[in-house]
Amino acid sequence: MSQIADPAYLRGEQYKTADNLNARVALHRRFSTNRQGWLRWAFEQLDLRPGQRVLEVGGGPGWLWRENQERRPAGLTVIVSDFSPGMAQTARAHLPEAGFRCAILDAQALPFPAASFDLVIANHMLYHVPDLPGAARELARVLKPAGRLAAGTNGRAHLRELHELMHAYDPGYVLPADGVAERFALENAPAVLGAAFARVEVRPYEDALWITEARPLVEYILSYTGFQTGLSALTPARAANLEAFVQARLAAQGGLRIGKATGLVLAGQE
DSSP: OOGGGOHHHIIIIITSSSHHHHHHHHHHHHHBSOTTOHHHHHHHHTOOOTTOEEEEESOTTOHHHHHTGGGOOTTOEEEEEESSHHHHHHHHHHSOSTTEEEEEOBTTBOOSOTTOEEEEEEESOGGGOSSHHHHHHHHHHTEEEEEEEEEEEEOTTTTHHHHHHHHHHOTTSOOOSSGGGGTSOTTTHHHHHHTTOSEEEEEEEOOEEEEOOHHHHHHHHHTOGGGGTTSOOOOHHHHHHHHHHHHHHHHHHSSEEEEOOEEEEEEEOO
16 A cells, blocks of 8 residues: 555655644745735635535644634634644643544544534645545535535645756656545545535636745755655765755756645535
């Protein structure tokens, strides 16, 4: 099984705590060209109403709600869940008691009756689910007839220049063909969700990275072994060499532009 959908790897090495995720988010916060930010933009697309019941699967440390606390409608009931106990624990420590519950849940088998929620959020996590069609059916099951699924994901061109940079550093680095698109991406989301939902809409989010420092980019690469497929082991010495390589590119070009392809997929029965 690929690491991207390996539960043992995801729950253990990759997402046991929020540290690896923090390193990746830090890069996007500092160097993204769209200053509104993904979490603020995505929250606007949810069209939340007072009194709604919301479930977030794969909610990590609760960033979506922590970033938008002042925009939360009155009377909203939110369950923020994650497959990783460490992530759920971090979310509980940072979210207010009122209106929030944190839980350890598997999106493939949700412990809720049918038609329980007005909105289900799956932000950049469905490509990790081993049984993706089964998870789509389960998410549809717990939604009310007029409810919606909001699923964030990436497209085939996401971070293409980063992969090319790593290949230039080490020709043994394997350039991904479609990467995450083989499972759940902007391009195939309508087909993946179409079996469980009557209507699927893709809303792109326009953004890119303009990198001006080498170290944060190297920390980003080190935070996820998926970026190191085919790359010779990044020992401390090799990591230092990679940082020097990136720094030389920055000095020669004044900065590195790395394009993003990301967006929100909205699905429902009406």
